[in-house]
Amino acid sequence: MNVSTFSALAEPNRLDIVELLRDGPLPVGEIADRLQLGQPQTSKHLRVLNEAGLVEVQPVANKRIYKLRAQPFQELDDWLETFRRMWEEKFDNLEAYLRQLQEQDHRGGDKE
Amino acid sequence: MNVSTFSALAEPNRLDIVELLRDGPLPVGEIADRLQLGQPQTSKHLRVLNEAGLVEVQPVANKRIYKLRAQPFQELDDWLETFRRMWEEKFDNLEAYLRQLQEQDHRGGDKE
């Protein structure tokens, strides 16, 4: 899993931007207005989101319209999949680990 | 969605720790060994993960065994759910947005 996806979403304003774009593409000015952000800050956050591959730009006339990209979200979904058994199978390795410790102890203290 | 989940995962070593714990609970020393980390750093990262609710501790004798908590991952999964239609429905609001712009233009320049 790519760390940049998480670090991009780890900033509150950027998370807001992503959730805003969930409802559809928007130009920079609109995003800044709706989230009460300054224009430069908005552009910078969008830059980070863009470099992380979370959004893409499409120039239309004067404006630059940003929209979400599906890929990183799908990747995140796939990554989560690998954790799913953790709660679905109520799979608690704690006992297993303890048993393993026991075995090593019974083997005696001669390490290696 | 909670930002702290993302910021906790935004650090490479912490992401490694989480992925390591995916296979089962481990004590601090084991984590440090397997990831080639110093013990204090490991403890500090585990602290962050713990405060973000991603892991929980269970003291066993001398050791403190860390394991993943399901909840934040489930929340992340639910959050992703709200994006799923974005790629499943191939739902591209760009046209809609442009049409909307057109309408406003045709309405004349009298704002408000």
Add this chain to the structure above:
DNA sequence: GATAAATATTACTTGACAGGAATATTCCTT
């Protein structure tokens, strides 16, 4: 081509965080 709107970039300051070393704490063992 000049002007203005929309957006991007830069420079500066400040605060948060990671690594490293040293130290403190907790708990087991004898």
Add this chain to the structure above:
DNA sequence: AAGGAATATTCCTGTCAAGTAATATTTATC
């Protein structure tokens, strides 16, 4: 109770990212 293993905390330092203000760039309009 003493010693030692396992873990947590503190202090220090350097780096990076965010906010702000100012400026540059692009593109449409006239």
